[in-house]
Amino acid sequence: MRKVSIFGATGSIGQNTIDLIAREPERYDVVALTGGANVSQLAKDAIRLGADVAVTAYDENLDDLRAALAGSGIEAASGQTALVEVASRPADWVMSAIVGSAGLAPGIEALKQGATLALANKETLVCAGRLVLETARRHGAGLLPVDSEHSAVFQALVGEDMSAVERIIITASGGAFRDWPIEDLARATVEQASCHPNWNMGQRITIDSASMFNKALEVIETHEFFGVEPDRIEVLVHPESMVHALVGFRDGALMAHLGAPDMRHAIGYALHWPERRDLPVERLDLAKLGQLHFRTPDESRYPALRLAREVMERGGLAGAAFNAAKERALDLFIDRKIGFLEMADRVEAVLSRFEMDNGLLDLPMTLDNVLETDHLARRWLDEAVVTRAG
Numbered sequence: 056m057r058k059v060s061i062f063g064a065t066g067s068i069g070q071n072t073i074d075l076i077a078r079e080p081e082r083y084d085v086v087a088l089t090g091g092a093n094v095s096q097l098a099k100d101a102i103r104l105g106a107d108v109a110v111t112a113y114d115e116n117l118d119d120l121r122a123a124l125a126g127s128g129i130e131a132a133s134g135q136t137a138l139v140e141v142a143s144r145p146a147d148w149v150m151s152a153i154v155g156s157a158g159l160a161p162g163i164e165a166l167k168q169g170a171t172l173a174l175a176n177k178e179t180l181v182c183a184g185r186l187v188l189e190t191a192r193r194h195g196a197g198l199l200p201v202d203s204e205h206s207a208v209f210q211a212l213v214g215e216d217m218s219a220v221e222r223i224i225i226t227a228s229g230g231a232f233r234d235w236p237i238e239d240l241a242r243a244t245v246e247q248a249s250c251h252p253n254w255n256m257g258q259r260i261t262i263d264s265a266s267m268f269n270k271a272l273e274v275i276e277t278h279e280f281f282g283v284e285p286d287r288i289e290v291l292v293h294p295e296s297m298v299h300a301l302v303g304f305r306d307g308a309l310m311a312h313l314g315a316p317d318m319r320h321a322i323g324y325a326l327h328w329p330e331r332r333d334l335p336v337e338r339l340d341l342a343k344l345g346q347l348h349f350r351t352p353d354e355s356r357y358p359a360l361r362l363a364r365e366v367m368e369r370g371g372l373a374g375a376a377f378n379a380a381k382e383r384a385l386d387l388f389i390d391r392k393i394g395f396l397e398m399a400d401r402v403e404a405v406l407s408r409f410e411m412d413n414g415l416l417d418l419p420m421t422l423d424n425v426l427e428t429d430h431l432a433r434r435w436l437d438e439a440v441v442t443r444a445g
């Protein structure tokens with residue numbers, strides 16, 4: 056039996072992971088499940104899967120978690136220290152599906168134990184790519200992509216030599232506002248941004264899809280994970296979300312990965328890798344689909360994509376600053392304190408402030424420095440003053 060843990064078990068990726076694991080309970084020995092305030096879901100899944108321990112991220116939810124687990128013999132714990140502690144318990148395969156940079160420390164801890172980390176949490180690579188890859192290498196741990204585009208690239212690269220790769224193209228649906236006139240974006244509401252045309256995901260990544268901050272993070276993730284230079288990474292808007300990514304080789308061949316927009320494909324690939332096993336996902340009928348569309352994204356519409364290129368060029372801790380500023384801007388947008396376009400304006404202001412503060416982004420990439428950069432970027436995002444015409 057394989058020992059598995061799921062961080063962020065109550066979220067969209069976590070629940071899809073549980074769906075796959077629960078279909079073959081005889082194959083898995085579940086160690087830890089973690090979640091947030093939704094302790095009834097967390098306890099229910101921990102009992103159903105026979106986990107050793109369940110952790111809520113928030114101390115104020117611990118009593119409720121204990122009550123929900125009463126009589127099950129399953130251990131309950133809470134808080135950031137507990138998240139890292141359970142990540143240190145031996146597991147063969149760990150799903151990293153916490154949202155945001157909160158997923159970084161538990162992920163690094165799992166790598167230190169030599170686990171294979173299935174990485175849905177793209178923030179881990181955006182904030183600390185070099186540190187994470189180096190930790191995995193030093194401890195003989197594995198890293199597998201779960202983001203659909205990166206899983207697609209990974210699959211297109213099987214049996215290939217990286218030196219034959221000319222470019223990587225990741226697709227973007229364009230999110231909720233892909234067909235909106237640009238003048239209307241300033242007034243876009245949280246409700247409007249929270250409706251994804253193709254994918255059913257957590258609210259934060261759904262809004263990040265509308266602003267293209269999600270794709271911006273993914274371009275950086277591609278750069279870190281596959282070690283491909285930024286100018287060889289392209290983004291294509293593809294409204295149908297059927298082609299997830301393409302790899303272009305030096306002989307001109309393009310290998311595309313197609314599949315229905317269902318995260319259980321990428322999760323299942325990482326779960327069963329290097330094998331392929333049956334997955335309960337829809338099979339594409341291309342004849343029925345008839346046509347697929349592609350277009351170049353308009354960077355004036357999506358400043359996040361330009362910022363991602365600047366961040367990759369800057370290197371160092373710029374990814375940690377960018378991600379944290381983006382997370383905080385998203386908090387303010389969700390709380391209706393700033394408008395949709397002000398998110399990118401403020402993030403850009405924070406990056407400029409880091410640039411003026413000599414050397415902050417060039418500190419060594421340790422976990423402590425990444426987390427300090429993260430805190431500072433969030434504070435500066437709150438302080439950022441931006442003026443926008445109209």
Ligand code: NAD
Nearest residue numbers: 063064065066067068090091112153154157175176256257
């Ligand atoms: P979600 O909001 O549905 O779930 C997030 C999970 O993290 C929940 O279990 C929540 O309780 C937990 N969590 C939230 N804040 C936390 C904190 N501060 N500390 C500890 N735990 C916390 O998110 P999701 O859509 O499942 O996304 C999870 C990750 O996967 C994100 O990094 C996202 O970018 C990535 N991802 C998601 C999808 C998708 O289809 N949902 C696709 C690709 C990548």
Ligand code: MG
Nearest residue numbers: 202203204273
């Ligand atoms: Mg993705």
